[in-house]
Amino acid sequence: xxxxxxxxxxxxxxxGLVAGAAAGxxxxxxRRSRPEEKTEPVFIAKAASYEPALLRRAIASGFSAxxxxxxxxxxxxxxxxxxxxxxxxxxxxxxxxxxxxxxxAEGFLALGAAAVGxxxxxxxxxxxxxxxxxxxxxxxxxxxxxxxxxxxxxxPARVENLGKASRLKHLFLPEAVLRADILVSLAKMKTHHWAxxxxxxxxxxxxxxxxxxxxxxxxxxxxxxxxxxxxIAATVRPRLAIVDGVVGMEGDGPIMxxxxxxxxxxxGRNLPAVDATxxxxxxxxxxxxxxxxxxxxxxxxxxxxxIEQRGEAIASVRRDFLLLDHIPAQRNLRLA
Numbered sequence: 001x002x003x004x005x006x007x008x009x010x011x012x013x014x015x016g017l018v019a020g021a022a023a024g025x026x027x028x029x030x031r032r033s034r035p036e037e038k039t040e041p042v043f044i045a046k047a048a049s050y051e052p053a054l055l056r057r058a059i060a061s062g063f064s065a066x067x068x069x070x071x072x073x074x075x076x077x078x079x080x081x082x083x084x085x086x087x088x089x090x091x092x093x094x095x096x097x098x099x100x101x102x103x104x105a106e107g108f109l110a111l112g113a114a115a116v117g118x119x120x121x122x123x124x125x126x127x128x129x130x131x132x133x134x135x136x137x138x139x140x141x142x143x144x145x146x147x148x149x150x151x152x153x154x155x156p157a158r159v160e161n162l163g164k165a166s167r168l169k170h171l172f173l174p175e176a177v178l179r180a181d182i183l184v185s186l187a188k189m190k191t192h193h194w195a196x197x198x199x200x201x202x203x204x205x206x207x208x209x210x211x212x213x214x215x216x217x218x219x220x221x222x223x224x225x226x227x228x229x230x231x232i233a234a235t236v237r238p239r240l241a242i243v244d245g246v247v248g249m250e251g252d253g254p255i256m257x258x259x260x261x262x263x264x265x266x267x268g269r270n271l272p273a274v275d276a277t278x279x280x281x282x283x284x285x286x287x288x289x290x291x292x293x294x295x296x297x298x299x300x301x302x303x304x305x306x307i308e309q310r311g312e313a314i315a316s317v318r319r320d321f322l323l324l325d326h327i328p329a330q331r332n333l334r335l336a
Contacts, residue, residue: 038270038300038301038306039301039306039307039308040268040269040270040273040300040301040306040307040308041065041066041067041268041269041273041307041308041310042266042267042268042270042273042274042277042307042308042309042310043061043062043065043066043266043267043268043310043311044264044265044266044267044277044281044309044310044311044312044313044314044317045058045059045061045062045264045265045266045267045311045312046058046263046264046312046317047246047263047264047265048246048263049246050092050097050099050100050246050247052099052102052103055099055100055102055103055265056103056106056107058103058265059103059104059107059242059265059267060107060110061311062242062265062267062311063107063111063267065267065310065311066240066267066268066269066310068111068240068269069111070111070112072111073108073111073112073113073182074111074112074113074114075112075113075114076113076114076181076182077113077114077115077116077117077179077180077181077182078105078108078113078115078116078117078180078181078182078184079116079117079118079119079149079176079177079180079182079183079184080101080104080105080116080117080118080119080184080186081118081119081120081183081184081185081186081203081204081206081207081238082095082096082100082101082118082120082137082186082187082188083095083096083120083186083187083188083198083203083206083244083254084096084120084122084131084132084135084137084206085122085123085124085188085254085255091259092246092247092259093188093190093247093248093249093257093258093259093260094188094249094254094255095135095137095188096186096187096188096244097244097246097247098135098136098137098139098140099140100186100242100244100246100265101118101137101140101141101186102140102144102146104184104186104242105118105144105146106144108182113182115147116146117146117147117148117149117176117180118137118141118146118147118148118149119148119149119150119151119154119174119176119177119207120148120150120151120206121150121151121152121154121174121206121207121208121209121210122152122206122210123205123206123210123215123216123217124215124216124255125215126152126210126215128150128152128153132148149174149176151174151176151177151206151207151208151209152209152210152211153209153211154174154175154176154177154209155174155175156172156173156174156175156209156211156212157172157173157174157175157178158170158171158172159171159172159173159178159235160235161231161235162231162234162235163227163230163231163232163233163234163235164231165224165226165227165228165230165231165234165294166223166224166227166228166230166231167223167224168223168228168231171208171231171232171235172208172209172212172213173207173208173235173236174207174209177207177236182239182240183236183238183239183240184238184240184241184242185200185201185203185204185238185240185241185242185271186203186241186242186244187199187200187202187203187241187242187243187244188203188243188244188245188248188249188254189243189244189245189248189249189262189264189266189278189281189282190248190249190250190253190254190257191249191250191251191252191253191254191257191282191321191322191323191330192253192254192329193252193253193254193256193327193329193330194221194225194329195225195226195229195289195290195291195329196284196288196289196290196329196330196333197275197278197279197282197284197289197333198253198254199241199243199274199275199278199279200238200241200242200243200271200274200275200278201229201230201232201233201271201272201275201291201292201295202229202291204229204232204233204236204238205217205220205228205229205232207232207236208220208232226290226291226294227291229291230291230294230295230299233271233272233291233295233299234298234299237299238271239269240267240268240269241266241267241268241269241271241274241275242265242266242267243265243266243267243274243275243278244265245262245263245264245265245266245278245281246261246262246263246264246265247259247260247261247262248260248261248262248282248321250282250321250322250323251321251322251323251324252324252327257322258322260319260321260322261319262281262282262317262319262321263317263319264281264312264317266278266281270299270300270301271295271299271300272292272295272296272299272300272301272302273300273301273302273306273307275289275292275302276292276301276302276303276304276307277307277309277314279292279335280304280314280318280335281314281317281318281319282318282319282320282321283318283319283320283321283334283335284321284323284333284334284335285333285334285335285336286302287302288332288333289333320334
């Protein structure tokens with residue numbers, strides 16, 4: 001574990017993430033020039049509960065199935081970006097579960113990572129300590145001495161918008177995101193009121209600092225949610241996604257929906273392929289999600305024939321999430 005001094009809860013948040021090598025985000029696997037020609041592996045693990053040993057085994061199996069080993073991780077700085085949208089203690093369908101965060105951190109440390117940190121820029125609440133406390137994550141991070149970075153307050157750097165789908169010419173990204181060798185989108189499996197679904201790509205809204213983009217990231221909403229999801233993913237380019245679908249959310253997500261025990265973790269090295277697989281697990285057609293359709297052939301693949309399913313088959317874990325007809329973004333998304 002990362003060695004940290006004994007800190008008060010607020011001082012703990014200011015420790016930040018240990019600076020890594022200057023390889024930059026996405027260094028884990030390198031950049032692929034023509035992702036549309038690649039078959040992308042996606043791993044599905046059954047996980048009936050948040051029992052820590054079960055989660056550790058599932059993530060270790062996913063690493064093995066995806067070819068993620070010590071040669072790729074040793075000496076690297078890893079930044080885990082969970083989904084902490086609202087502070088609701090004990091409601092496992094809203095935020096990435098703290099034990100999933102812990103299992104991921106332990107998995108990377110076991111492979112020799114030099115440092116593992118957790119970072120989030122909550123979109124609804126400005127009091128980061130309150131969000132962490134109510135989600136249950138602060139206790140886990142403190143126990144394991146895993147540092148946390150508040151991306152809403154982190155110093156931002158202006159970078160070119162590589163996606164160019166929205167009208168935003170530049171994006172302001174926190175230095176901790178740019179500094180990390182390995183950025184992991186540690187998302188939650190949920191339906192979404194405005195985007196249809198929120199998975200590993202939509203989870204990246206949380207890397208955008210509130211000091212620049214407002215609460216709840218209003219600038220991104222005005223510029224177009226689907227366009228900005230694509231732009232952020234194209235610019236940040238994390239190379240691993242882990243989606244917590246042990247207990248997901250159906251209906252009026254990402255906050256007001258109800259829990260659904262899907263009993264899965266979904267992992268992969270290409271975010272569009274991971275999200276397309278998650279959508280199919282949810283009984284949703286990924287081709288009907290605007291930002292996934294845009295990503296196909298550009299950032300990765302969403303077609304079944306180009307996704308090599310490892311672990312469990314989709315048919316064995318599919319749970320049709322409730323879709324609400326009175327929400328335009330959820331109409332006609334059902335997978336045949």
